[in-house]
Amino acid sequence: MQKKIQRRRYPRARADLRFHSVGGRLLLRDGAGTRDNQLDFASALVLTYCDGRHDPHAIADAVAGSMAHSDRETLRADVRRIIESFTSDGIVV
Numbered sequence: 001m002q003k004k005i006q007r008r009r010y011p012r013a014r015a016d017l018r019f020h021s022v023g024g025r026l027l028l029r030d031g032a033g034t035r036d037n038q039l040d041f042a043s044a045l046v047l048t049y050c051d052g053r054h055d056p057h058a059i060a061d062a063v064a065g066s067m068a069h070s071d072r073e074t075l076r077a078d079v080r081r082i083i084e085s086f087t088s089d090g091i092v093v
Helices: 041-049 056-066 074-090
Strands: 018-024 025-029 036-039
Touching: 025 041, 025 056, 041 056, 041 074, 056 074
Parallel strands: none
Antiparallel strands: 018 025, 025 036
């Protein structure tokens, strides 16, 4: 049976995560050094808004204001997908 992922209305990134730039790549590392995820610009931007004060719709609007994207609905779907991926990976609670 697949574990159901509970989503918070206002996603919050784990407090022990930090961005690092290594060789032109943006990495996300945890305090224990057990996580080393490479992020693209959009994912990193979404994660900065996962502070417990923004719902996914507000995050999509903020990201849309920072990126050239012609289709807002596609962007919203992308943001939801990124947040769901972060949630399933334990990056966002």
